Amino acid sequence: MKNILFVASECMPFVKTGGLADVVGSLPKCIDRKYFDCRVIMPMYSFMNQKWKDMLEYKTHFYMDFNWNSYYVGVMEVEYEGVHVYFIDNQDFFTCDKPYAGMPYDIGRFAFFSKAALSILPSIDFRPDIIHCHDWQTGLIPVYLNDAFQANEFYRGIKTVMTIHNLKFQGVWDVKTMKDIVGLPDYYFTPDKMEFNRDGNMLKGGLVYANAITTVSRTYAEEIKMPYYGEGLDGLMRARQNDLRGIVNGIDYDMWNPKTDGLLVENYDSDDFKAKKIANKTALQEELGLDVDPDVLMIGIVSRLTDQKGFDLIAYVMDELCQDAVQFVILGTGEERYENMFRHFEWKYGGRVSAQIYYNEALAHKIYAASDAFLMPSQFEPCGLSQLISLRYGSLPIVRETGGLKDTVEPYNEFEGTGTGFSFTNYNAHEMMGTVRYAEKIYYDSREEWDKMVKRAMDADFSWQASALQYQELYDWLIG
Numbered sequence: 001m002k003n004i005l006f007v008a009s010e011c012m013p014f015v016k017t018g019g020l021a022d023v024v025g026s027l028p029k030c031i032d033r034k035y036f037d038c039r040v041i042m043p044m045y046s047f048m049n050q051k052w053k054d055m056l057e058y059k060t061h062f063y064m065d066f067n068w069n070s071y072y073v074g075v076m077e078v079e080y081e082g083v084h085v086y087f088i089d090n091q092d093f094f095t096c097d098k099p100y101a102g103m104p105y106d107i108g109r110f111a112f113f114s115k116a117a118l119s120i121l122p123s124i125d126f127r128p129d130i131i132h133c134h135d136w137q138t139g140l141i142p143v144y145l146n147d148a149f150q151a152n153e154f155y156r157g158i159k160t161v162m163t164i165h166n167l168k169f170q171g172v173w174d175v176k177t178m179k180d181i182v183g184l185p186d187y188y189f190t191p192d193k194m195e196f197n198r199d200g201n202m203l204k205g206g207l208v209y210a211n212a213i214t215t216v217s218r219t220y221a222e223e224i225k226m227p228y229y230g231e232g233l234d235g236l237m238r239a240r241q242n243d244l245r246g247i248v249n250g251i252d253y254d255m256w257n258p259k260t261d262g263l264l265v266e267n268y269d270s271d272d273f274k275a276k277k278i279a280n281k282t283a284l285q286e287e288l289g290l291d292v293d294p295d296v297l298m299i300g301i302v303s304r305l306t307d308q309k310g311f312d313l314i315a316y317v318m319d320e321l322c323q324d325a326v327q328f329v330i331l332g333t334g335e336e337r338y339e340n341m342f343r344h345f346e347w348k349y350g351g352r353v354s355a356q357i358y359y360n361e362a363l364a365h366k367i368y369a370a371s372d373a374f375l376m377p378s379q380f381e382p383c384g385l386s387q388l389i390s391l392r393y394g395s396l397p398i399v400r401e402t403g404g405l406k407d408t409v410e411p412y413n414e415f416e417g418t419g420t421g422f423s424f425t426n427y428n429a430h431e432m433m434g435t436v437r438y439a440e441k442i443y444y445d446s447r448e449e450w451d452k453m454v455k456r457a458m459d460a461d462f463s464w465q466a467s468a469l470q471y472q473e474l475y476d477w478l479i480g
Helices: 019-030 105-119 140-146 175-182 202-209 218-223 234-239 273-288 311-321 336-348 361-370 386-392 403-408 429-445 447-459 464-479
Strands: 002-007 036-043 057-066 069-080 083-089 130-134 159-164 172-174 199-201 212-215 244-246 297-302 326-331 353-356 373-376 396-400 422-424
Touching: 002 019, 002 464, 019 036, 019 130, 019 464, 036 105, 057 105, 069 105, 083 105, 105 140, 105 175, 105 202, 130 140, 130 464, 140 159, 140 202, 159 202, 159 464, 172 175, 175 199, 199 202, 202 234, 212 218, 212 464, 218 244, 218 403, 273 297, 273 326, 273 361, 273 447, 297 361, 297 429, 311 326, 311 336, 311 429, 326 361, 336 353, 361 386, 373 386, 373 429, 386 396, 386 403, 386 447, 396 403, 396 429, 396 447, 422 429, 429 447
Parallel strands: 002 036, 002 130, 036 083, 130 159, 159 212, 212 244, 297 326, 297 373, 326 353, 373 396, 396 422
Antiparallel strands: 057 069, 069 083, 172 199
């Protein structure tokens, strides 16, 4: 039996702000339990739902030296869907109303968390063969493991994997402050280790010292070796390219299943979606005050409203697109200018644009089921989960060819009768608009071809099982 430990700042269903939580919550369940014992460590945030807190059992506690003080480290545990999840409890660091508070406060919180995650292992009687670290919040684990923990035989020989979910966030702050907080010697704060443009960089530390590096799609693994996507670390990514691999994320096919989804008006699958998707569409049109029209092309958007997601492209051409026979349903929050932009278009094109500027999981399910197409023109997208869900629900993705979008959406080829969606190459508003209008043309003029594409999209497999096999290969290769 090989022991694998996931360490992350969030994990479904306990705490979630993004796709990281989905990965850490889903992947350990799908790794083959005959060969691997996968467990998870995360912080015990005070804002966690009481329902989860009530399930936790006290395991142990001790005191740990950190940042010139001795701090309490409590360990709570729950076995959830067959996976042991440990929570590190400390009121100084994890009494908060959201997981991330900003710099430099988060440097201290997650440095403490990383050191505590290593320190609790002997007391929970679990020695991992591999510690699988996720994003900058756990970047110090491979560094700490390389440093003082080597003095203890228990820790020698433990391998580490560092997974980049989004290279844009790296845990950067000035060297003096970071060195003082994290307690590492000067040796580590040099340009070939943790120093980055004269600052300290926690993610970089993890990427230098991890035994293997993964990211969440094949294309993104290639992109981050280039300056445009590399966020200043492209040189390091090229230097470590033999240890870098891209494994595309999956989605939870139990949670996202149009056949059993209790939030839908009518359930459906790839054999009977034609009439039943329409029932979901007209129900949503009524609910949101849109013109009720079963035949109009409905385009869904469920997203954080930020630059990264390509909303500046939509801003350029939304007026033009609203002259077409389409409806837009937008759900999400984010930058104020994009929130207000969609509110404006809803006011201007009442009946054809619905802007729901908040987040609601139930409404997200309804939009995936009701919409005919799903727009995702991202500037960069390490993996993306929304396009995987839209494929599953038969809402054809319209995406830019970047990162995971390129890896998971096969562009429609009308001559060969292949494809599961539509894509464009350049980050250009009119190229995006041309692709949306091409999708409109197929929808209205070649409905039979459109329906065949919906069936192909729904039959594509992006469950966690396929990704889990690739992670198992990586673990086997590392352990040897």
